[in-house]
Structure formats: structure tokens, C-alpha cells
Amino acid sequence: MLLGVIGDDFTGSSDIANTLAKAGMAVTQYSGVPQGAAAPSVEAGIVALKSRTVPVKDAVRASLAALDWLLAxxxxxxxxxxxxxxxSTPQGNIGPVAAALADRLGASIVPVVPSFPGAGRTVYQGHLFVxxxxxxxxxMEAHPLTPMTDPDIRRWLALQLSEPVGHVPFDAVHGGAESIRARMQAEAKAGRRMQVVDTVCDADLMAIGAAxxxxxxxxGGSGIAMGLPANFRERGKLSGDGAAWRGNAGPCAILAGSSSRQTRAQVARHAASHPALRIVAGDVIEGRTTPEDVTDWIMRHADELPLAYATADPETVRAVQEEYGRDRAxxxxxxxxxxxxxxxxxxxVTRLIAAGGETSGAVVEGLGIDALEIGPEIAPGAPALRAGDLTLALKSGNFGEDDFFETAAGILGTGEGEA
Structure with a gap:
């Protein structure tokens, strides 16, 4: 294994797995820290954790365990x-986990590159744009778990750390890999190992990857992986092998828990022409809606691409959290x-689509999936996945076009983008 990835949720891990596979690496995604050794053919291993919103000490502990396995x-x-x-939040995990990993590795330069221009995420003058x-x-300022109320990533990250945060501005990035490398070294010399890097297009990501x-x-986000495989390819370390995708026939179901704007649009689009079951959080908490109820409904509509969703607008989510508590809900x-x-x-059911990072993580854990084969891209940041006889799509809340569910169902089945 050449490149090791520690992902803080399942959909994000699938996202970067997709990026690395497209760039020519042999990729396997693992659900949690594996117990045994990886197959010799794996060039990039992604350890998918569920650490984004857990307490800081738990996120650090899990991330260091993943690091130890990847180094082994x-x-x-x-x-x-x-x-x-x-x-994240001002008390969140990104800074502490990055610092703990850097300490364990002895890293004096740590690029911070959340940008993903293909999905509309860019950083300019340290500020993140959607x-x-x-x-x-x-x-994102209304996100129920991680409200992002400040777009300055330097300032946000500094709230989580006990060390200064550096910056690699766009003029340095525009100068190419050597210019980026020189600025990184200067920031490190000034005592700023955590360095937010401006990125406005894919060409910037390729230059940053080279640097x-x-x-x-x-x-960073999955975009940072675009330029990393080339470093190994230039050294003759990549095999160039890839596995052919095998779709599944049979029933497909959709579970949506994200309350992002895009998932709400996808739910509305799908519900207009397919069976859709709205799941009310209060009914679940009070025991009026059970897993058996939802399962029976899905199976009654198994041939119609059914959608069961708890997706709701931020005001509804906030009301539920105030009544029952965020963690309980x-x-x-x-x-x-x-x-x-x-x-x-x-x-x-042989094809399963999950929308939302927490929902996808819950699905993978519920199914006891240990490893996922990476298939073709459904949408930027969302690949098709296979676990044994099951094909899956694990979608981050904001990713995909309005017709994502039908497109995903088709690719998980025949490889074509239709249900």
C-alpha cells in the first residue's frame, strides 16, 4: 500500500476513493480499522471512520488507530x-485530529485543502466558497450538527488549535508546484505547520498535489487526491490495473437522512414520481414508527424504486433537537x-442508496460491511460501490444533481444512468 487515507465519515471516504480510482490507483475502502492485513494489490487504502461529530478525544483515538494500521x-x-x-465547529475535530496525526508522523508541513472545484467548493484568500x-x-450556517458561520478557514481552524495557522495564497498557488512548495517551507519556518491553501480550479489541485x-x-477534501497519484506514477509504483464494474439486477431502495438543500431537492424530485415514505423523527423516538414498519413499506414497493426519508428543513430539525436533544434525535x-x-x-434488496454522511455510516455499520470495492462515478464525489452481492451508493448530503437517485439506481444495476 502506497497511500493511506483516514476519512472522518463514510460518504467522504467514498468520495476520495472515487477520486483516487479515477486517477488510476487500485483502491479499497474499509469500514473502520481492519483487523488483518490489506491485500497486496491495494495501492490506496481508505479507512472510513465515523468521527466527524464524536467527542474530540474519541476522534483522535480512532484516527491514530487508523494511522497505525495504514503505516503497518x-x-x-x-x-x-x-x-x-x-x-466542524469551534470545538470540533479537524484541527485536533490533524495535529495528532502530524505529531505522530513528525510532519512539519501540513497542507489544509478542503477545496473541491468540481463540486463548487473553492478557497480564495483563505475563505471557503460554495x-x-x-x-x-x-x-451550511444552518447545518444541524456542524453550522459553519465563518467562511475564513484560517480563523475557524485556529479556534480548534493551540498553534498558529498559515496560509498559501493564490499568487503562490498560481505560480505552480515549486512556488507552492517554497511558500509552504517559508510558512513552516515561521512556525506555521498547518497551512490553508487557496484553490480555485482543478489545475490548482494538480499543482498542489505535485507540491x-x-x-x-x-x-483536505477529496479534491486534494487528484494530484497525488501522479507522484507515485512518476516513480513507477502504480500497476495501472483496474477491475471491471459488475452491476446488480434486483430491487433497489433509497434511505435519506440528510437535511441539506440538495438532498431536499433530490427527495422532492424523486417523490414526485416514485413511492416515498416520510419518516418523522418524533415518531421514531416515541416508538410510533419502527424499523419493521419502514421495512414492510419498502418491500411492498420494492419494484418501484421506493424512498424512505427523514430529510427535513432546518427549522423542523431544530424543533426536534430542542424537544428531544440533538444526540437523542x-x-x-x-x-x-x-x-x-x-x-x-x-x-x-440488492441495490441500496443512502443520502447523508451519518445515514450512510449507519447503513454500513448496520450491514456489517468491512470493505468496499470502488466502481464508476455516479456524480462528482459519489462512486458506485460493491460489498459482496450488494451494490451501494453512499452520497454526501450536498452532492449530486436533482435526479441522483434514479441515476444511481441505474449505475448500481446495469452500469447505465437510469433506474
């Missing part, structure tokens, strides 16, 4: 992957989706 597989470089909208809107005005050759630790829905996934697969 021979990894030459580590990537800490988080969301391209830097989902398309043409500052992050703090994009809807990261030989660094022990890189952090989230854990109840995750437990429901985990059990529903287990039951519907046991009853014959």
Missing part, C-alpha cells in the same frame, strides 16, 4: 480527509436506518 501496511503518505465544506457564495451564506510529493501528511434515526438496511437486504 507500508503507506508512504497519509491523507486526512474531511468534508469540502469543512464541517459556488459563488461564501460558506457562511450557503446554507505535496514527499510530505508525510496532507489534509440523531441516534434514533441512525439506529432506524441501520436496522432497516439490515432487514431490507435480508429480504432481497
Amino acid at each position: 501496511q507500508g503507506c508512504e503518505q497519509i491523507v486526512f480527509k474531511y468534508c469540502s465544506t469543512f464541517d 459556488k459563488d457564495t461564501l460558506l457562511s451564506e450557503s446554507g 505535496c510529493a514527499g510530505l508525510k501528511l496532507v489534509t 440523531a441516534s434514533a434515526l441512525e439506529a432506524l436506518f441501520a436496522e432497516v438496511a439490515r432487514q431490507i437486504v435480508a429480504r432481497g
